Amino acid sequence: MAEVVYDSASRIYTPGAKPAVNKLSLDIEDGEFVVFVGPSGCGKSTALRMLAGLEEIDAGAIRIGGKNMVGVPSRDRDIAMVFQNYALYPNKTVGENMDFPLKMRGMSKEERDKKVRAAGEVLGLTEFLDRKPRALSGGQRQRVAMGRAIVREPQVFLMDEPLSNLDAKMRVGTRAEIAALQTRLGVTTIYVTHDQVEAMTMGNRVAVLKLGELQQFATPAELYDIPKNAFVAGFIGSPAMNLYTVPVADEGVRLGGQVVRLTAAQRSAISAAGIGTVVSITSDPVGAITTKARDMGLAIPVLSDPNLAISQLYHANSYGMMGASRDGHTFIVVGPDGTIRWRADYGGAPKYTMFLPTTSLLADIKAGEHPS
Amino acid sequence: MSTSTTSAAGPSAIAHDSEPRPHKSSTGPVIMAIVSWVVGIVFFFPVLWMVLTAFKQEADAYTNPPKLFFSPTLEQFKEVLSAGAGPALLNSLFATVVSTILVLLLAIPAAFAVSLRPVAKTRDVLFFFISTKMLPVVAAIVPIYVVVNEIHMVDNIWTLVVLYTAMNLPIAIWMMRSFFLEVPGALLEAASIDGASIGRTMREVVLPVVSPGIAATALICVIFAWNEFFIAVNLTAAQAGTVPVFLVGFITSEGLYFAKLCAAATLAALPVVIAGWIAQNKLVQGLSFGAVK
Numbered sequence: 155m156a157e158v159v160y161d162s163a164s165r166i167y168t169p170g171a172k173p174a175v176n177k178l179s180l181d182i183e184d185g186e187f188v189v190f191v192g193p194s195g196c197g198k199s200t201a202l203r204m205l206a207g208l209e210e211i212d213a214g215a216i217r218i219g220g221k222n223m224v225g226v227p228s229r230d231r232d233i234a235m236v237f238q239n240y241a242l243y244p245n246k247t248v249g250e251n252m253d254f255p256l257k258m259r260g261m262s263k264e265e266r267d268k269k270v271r272a273a274g275e276v277l278g279l280t281e282f283l284d285r286k287p288r289a290l291s292g293g294q295r296q297r298v299a300m301g302r303a304i305v306r307e308p309q310v311f312l313m314d315e316p317l318s319n320l321d322a323k324m325r326v327g328t329r330a331e332i333a334a335l336q337t338r339l340g341v342t343t344i345y346v347t348h349d350q351v352e353a354m355t356m357g358n359r360v361a362v363l364k365l366g367e368l369q370q371f372a373t374p375a376e377l378y379d380i381p382k383n384a385f386v387a388g389f390i391g392s393p394a395m396n397l398y399t400v401p402v403a404d405e406g407v408r409l410g411g412q413v414v415r416l417t418a419a420q421r422s423a424i425s426a427a428g429i430g431t432v433v434s435i436t437s438d439p440v441g442a443i444t445t446k447a448r449d450m451g452l453a454i455p456v457l458s459d460p461n462l463a464i465s466q467l468y469h470a471n472s473y474g475m476m477g478a479s480r481d482g483h484t485f486i487v488v489g490p491d492g493t494i495r496w497r498a499d500y501g502g503a504p505k506y507t508m509f510l511p512t513t514s515l516l517a518d519i520k521a522g523e524h525p526s
Numbered sequence: 527m528s529t530s531t532t533s534a535a536g537p538s539a540i541a542h543d544s545e546p547r548p549h550k551s552s553t554g555p556v557i558m559a560i561v562s563w564v565v566g567i568v569f570f571f572p573v574l575w576m577v578l579t580a581f582k583q584e585a586d587a588y589t590n591p592p593k594l595f596f597s598p599t600l601e602q603f604k605e606v607l608s609a610g611a612g613p614a615l616l617n618s619l620f621a622t623v624v625s626t627i628l629v630l631l632l633a634i635p636a637a638f639a640v641s642l643r644p645v646a647k648t649r650d651v652l653f654f655f656i657s658t659k660m661l662p663v664v665a666a667i668v669p670i671y672v673v674v675n676e677i678h679m680v681d682n683i684w685t686l687v688v689l690y691t692a693m694n695l696p697i698a699i700w701m702m703r704s705f706f707l708e709v710p711g712a713l714l715e716a717a718s719i720d721g722a723s724i725g726r727t728m729r730e731v732v733l734p735v736v737s738p739g740i741a742a743t744a745l746i747c748v749i750f751a752w753n754e755f756f757i758a759v760n761l762t763a764a765q766a767g768t769v770p771v772f773l774v775g776f777i778t779s780e781g782l783y784f785a786k787l788c789a790a791a792t793l794a795a796l797p798v799v800i801a802g803w804i805a806q807n808k809l810v811q812g813l814s815f816g817a818v819k
Contacts, residue, residue, distance in 0.1 A: 208715050229721040241712035245734035254730070258721035302720070 156219030156309040158182040158205065158342055164213040165200050165366075174200045176366040177214060182359075185340045187333065189357035191347055192389070197366035199314055202346045206312050207231055218309060229258070234303035235312040239319065240295050242287040242302075249274070249283035252301045259306070273305040276335070293324050300332070304339060311336070311343040317352065329356060350390055354378070362386050573795075579788035587784040602789035609786075611793060614772035617683055619797070621768060622751040625690035629698045629747050630740065632691070637702030638728065642714060652703070655696040663693075663756050674761055683766040686758060690751040697750075698743050705739025706732070741808030748801050752794075769794040 160180040166173045175197040182188050190198035203209040205216055207228035216223045223231055234255065242251050249270050256266040274280045277297040287295055296316060303311055316332070317325045333356045336343045347353055353360045354374040362369040362377065362385075370382040374390075381387035406421070579587050581598035640648050670689070671680075679685045709732055717727040733740070755770040762771060773794060776787040 206715075206719060208718075228715070228718045229723075231719075233719060235716065235719045237712045237716060239710065239712055241710065241716035243713065243716075243731055243734075246730075254717075254722070255720035258726065302716075306720075 156342060157184045157186075158310055158344065159217040160201070160205075160214070161217065162214035163201070163204060163211050163216050165197070165204055165209055166212040172366065173212070174366050175204065178363075178366075178368055179214075180361060180368070180371055182342060182344065185342055187336050187343045187345065187356060187358045189345045189347060189353040189360045190363060191350055191353035191360055192363035192369075194348060195365070196363040198346045198348075198361075198363050200366075201363070202312055202314055202344055205310070205344065206233060206235055232309045233312055234306055234308040234310075235314065236296075236299045236303050236316040238315040240287075240299040240316075242295060242298055244287055247284050247286055248279055248290070248298050248301075251287065251298055252305045255302060255306045269305050270301075273301045276304070277301050292320055293328065296320060296328060300335070304335070304341075307339075307341070309342065311341050313343065313345040315347055316345075317347070318349075325352075332356065354390065360390075362389060364389075576788045576795075577792050579785055580792040581789075582785050584783060584785045587788070602785045603793070606786055606790045606793065609775075611769075611772060611790060614767055614769045615793070615797075617686075617762075617766055618752055618768040618770075618794075620683055621686040621690055622748055624687045625694065625751050626744055626747040628687070628691040629694045630744060633695055633698035633702050633743065634733070634740070635728075637699045637706050638732065640699070641703040641706035642709070642711075642732075652700070655699050658692075659696050667756070667760055670757075671760060680761055681763045681765045683762075685761055686754075686766065686768065689757050689761075690754060693754070693757075694747040694750055698747055701743045701746065702736070702739060705736045705743075708739075709735055738808045741805045745801060745805040745809070749798055752798055 158180075159182070160178045162177040162179055163175065164173045164177055165175040178197075178201055180188070190201055192198050200209055204211050205218075205223070207223065207226060211224050218231060218233070243254065246254065252270045252273055253266050256269060261269075270283070271280070274283050277300060279294065279297055279301060282290060282294060282298075287298060290298065296319070299316065303313075313332075317328055320328060329352060332345075345352075345356060354377070357374060359371060359373055360377055361371045364385055370377060370386045372380075377386060377390045381390060575592065578594075579592070580602055581600070582593070582596055583599060583601070586593055586596050640652055674680055674685055713731055713735070714727060717731045722730065753770060754768070755774075758768045758771050759774065762768065769790075773787065773790050776783045776790060
């Protein structure tokens with residue numbers, strides 16, 4: 155077991171072009187479960203493969219347990235990896251597959267057998283040890299791949315989208331199993347996924363990447379509550395957070411005919427960036443209802459109007475959809491079944507009020523940027 | 527929700543009813559089957575005629591139209607064997623087996639290198655390999671003969687071994703390369719993370735996966751070497767003559783010995799048929815190669 159450090163590690167495929175992974179710096183603690191997440195092409199797999207020794211580290215360094223891994227071949231890094239397509243050896247039985255890494259390290263036959271059997275028991279594969287991988291279901295193959303990784307007790311586990319070939323139901327179950335297994339073994343684990351639900355439920359900490367750049371490295375709760383920028387805010391959370399691009403006003407920003415007050419720090423960030431017109435703000439739809447800081451927040455009149463032209467729909471976790479009319483002045487809340495949940499007297503008088511807490515408002519200092 | 531589901535399903539269900547699923551025409555496969563059988567019989571007929579003639583007396587062999595009913599005899603086979611088929615068969619067997627083994631020993635590592643660990647000039651190297659097949663053998667036979675004569679290797683079976691190895695190597699490398707390219711890259715990466723050296727990866731991971739490809743490549747090499755005539759007829763005589771050279775001996779200036787020629791040809795074809803039959807299982811596996819995942 156060991157800590158893993160990315161120290162300005164870069165992967166440059168074509169000199170001069172944008173690096174696939176650009177000066178990635180992360181401190182991963184011993185025994186931590188870290189998830190790399192981001193849209194496809196964000197460099198998360200490349201970053202993992204750099205740690206595995208399957209991609210060059212063109213600049214910077216990656217250290218496992220304090221040892222620099224630049225130029226060290228995969229087999230000398232004391233790591234184990236679970237591949238997306240499992241990469242099981244098709245000509246070997248399940249037992250032989252799990253035995254292979256032990257055999258390559260010159261362990262004695264009895265010791266190997268003991269370890270393979272133990273791993274088989276942990277993963278419920280005992281009765282399949284003599285079968286070939288092609289005789290197994292997708293879920294069983296996935297467990298064999300896990301078995302081959304854990305049997306050697308490496309310093310670091312690497313997992314490259316190990317659940318993406320499973321069906322949705324099995325994915326949820328296996329997700330919990332992997333997380334529990336990792337907690338029990340206490341081995342530093344780096345897990346790559348494009349699925350932000352996996353990232354938020356499995357990781358101690360999550361690194362969000364975009365176009366080879368680290369966006370934020372924090373606990374799931376922190377990512378959710380205090381996203382660093384509009385990209386993280388839009389990427390994390392299911393359903394996604396609400397993001398609005400709004401004009402800047404004196405005390406804050408203007409939204410729906412009212413002014414949302416921003417904190418002094420947020421206001422100074424805006425003026426420091428020299429942006430006087432537009433910023434993106436984001437709100438947590440759950441927090442919008444449950445926050446206690448009502449006086450800090452923005453009261454949004456919730457209207458019921460069957461003829462309302464809804465131009466934008468935002469997800470609100472427990473309350474269905476929140477709609478904003480094209481002029482941005484009127485909001486309605488629609489339940490998941492398509493019915494209007496909040497019914498007010500026709501005529502425009504607000505009957506219910508929602509609050510957008512300023513604590514969850516994020517002033518993204520990039521002018522006018524809107525994610526997605 | 528329920529109403530929206532019904533309305534969504536409605537139009538597609540109607541479309542399904544009004545436009546019945548197009549039935550596959552049942553005459554198509556029948557015509558294809560008939561054509562295949564006809565083509566198959568046309569191609570197989572000369573082989574059948576050869577095998578039948580091999581069991582005939584020399585006199586029966588000349589009848590036109592050929593006799594379908596005759597008293598079969600093994601006399602032609604006996605005569606062919608006593609005329610020196612034995613040494614010719616042994617020569618062919620030796621040249622074929624040894625050259626095929628050499629080809630596989632050289633082609634597998636070479637193909638592994640050019641397919642799984644390509645470098646900047648890999649394409650040029652591959653083109654060089656195949657370019658050696660572009661010159662017809664007849665254009666190279668005189669220099670080859672001069673060299674072979676100079677080192678006193680004419681009518682020596684090892685000369686054929688070396689030349690057949692050189693002849694089959696480019697094809698074998700290209701064939702094996704295409705099989706290696708099918709090996710999922712993750713398999714090699716997994717092996718290297720699991721701690722296997724390149725040699726171990728080859729032996730324990732890659733070769734078992736590509737074994738159908740090796741069988742197919744070996745079969746092609748066997749067929750080419752076994753049937754090779756031009757080099758053999760020019761560089762061998764009594765000592766190292768192979769089966770194709772021996773066969774031609776039945777075409778004499780006094781006339782053809784049809785039955786004997788057919789008996790010898792049947793004998794010559796037999797080993798290749800057997801080799802193909804042995805490799806069949808592996809070849810079928812080769813066809814389902816993509817299923818490995």
